[in-house]
């Protein structure tokens with residue numbers, strides 16, 4: 001199929017960017033979205049033009065680096081997939097596709113579609129850990145954990161830190177990401193003890209990094225490639241109240 | 246570097262025998278964040294402000310219940326006698342008067358926080374999207390919450406001016422007459438009905454949103470929460486809206 005792309009090009013963080021139109025032919029519906037961009041880049045190389053920069057690593061939805069805004073959706077249309085898992089069969093011949101970087105003050109654009117998501121790392125450094133060494137894997141039944149809790153914690157741990165929640169949120173809020181860490185670390189016995197401290201540190205770090213405040217539109221949940229639930233945000237709020245009262 | 250800090254947080258690796266390193270470490274690790282107290286955690290943090298926002302919102306909701314219950318007396322076919330008694334009680338009873346002051350503060354804080362958060366958030370995406378499909382990810386009422394908020398505020402000013410101010414400060418002899426005359430005006434009545442529609446949207450998002458912010462929205466309570474929310478966003482605005490319509494068609 002043939003596609004008409006409108007892609008955000010920006011030389012570096014200080015320069016002003018703009019949209020440039022590209023046409024790509026012979027796109028197979030079996031390609032992933034990133035492979036389609038690879039094809040375009042190859043064409044650009046042959047023409048001696050600057051290739052389009054985009055982040056990617058695992059290409060199987062686990063590293064969280066490939067985020068971009070595709071036709072108004074973080075990671076493109078369809079639920080539960082990262083850009084690298086998005087197949088071209090989600091598009092039709094002749095489609096116009098607008099591709100932009102994730103937009104948020106906390107995620108400055110570095111080049112083209114690449115944004116700096118290190119704000120997430122700094123938040124985690126402030127509180128996204130368990131500060132005691134917990135040793136190796138404990139014996140199966142040594143510490144009883146409720147099935148429900150372990151499941152919820154595991155679900156939250158699926159967050160890949162891609163930033164789609166921030167990109168999709170009208171307030172550029174990182175609540176879904178932060179709340180995923182709160183649940184992931186806070187529901188299991190090793191991490192529970194530090195819950196109160198952790199939630200305070202994470203919230204303060206999140207504010208410091210200039211993420212917005214949540215207005216409960218739940219757009220984050222709809223766009224999250226790992227389908228992290230907003231009940232995690234409710235949990236974060238609950239822990240915050242417990243920690244501060 | 247990032248990975249290292251993440252996997253083994255610094256506090257753990259301090260060799261306590263080495264006092265100098267320990268001192269340096271504790272200097273860098275001792276972030277003031279953990280010393281957040283009640284006061285600054287609620288007034289300065291984003292989550293804290295949202296909690297205050299939801300508490301004030303729920304407080305205002307509780308007032309709506311009292312207000313609508315009292316106003317139902319308008320429908321009593323006694324030429325406003327019961328309603329008149331009720332409004333007299335409202336303006337003279339010392340308990341009610343003191344709650345009124347609380348209400349003013351509640352409104353003020355809710356409005357202030359709303360404006361403040363809106364002002365903060367809007368700056369956090371300096372360059373907007375060319376294409377942004379929020380409409381497919383978030384429901385209508387949550388997207389128009391600011392619009393409904395502004396409209397409800399305008400309504401509130403008009404409403405207070407017409408009834409509360411008139412009765413309290415300009416000594417209107419009969420509130421019932423005031424209500425009747427005002428609601429027999431076409432424009433005024435339809436403005437009311439429209440306002441109630443927007444209030445309904447405001448509450449549809451706001452009410453359940455408050456429970457999410459207070460950490461009480463989970464699967465266990467979802468059904469009951471939706472039911473109570475329905476009373477607030479549907480039944481109460483409907484009752485309020487039926488009042489002007491009643492007078493409009495009775496004239």
Ligand code: SF4
Nearest residue numbers: 159160162163165224
């Ligand atoms: S919560 Fe979802 S959208 Fe947000 S960073 Fe994690 S995986 Fe990405």
Ligand code: FES
Nearest residue numbers: 059063064066084
């Ligand atoms: S490239 Fe790793 S998640 Fe897409």
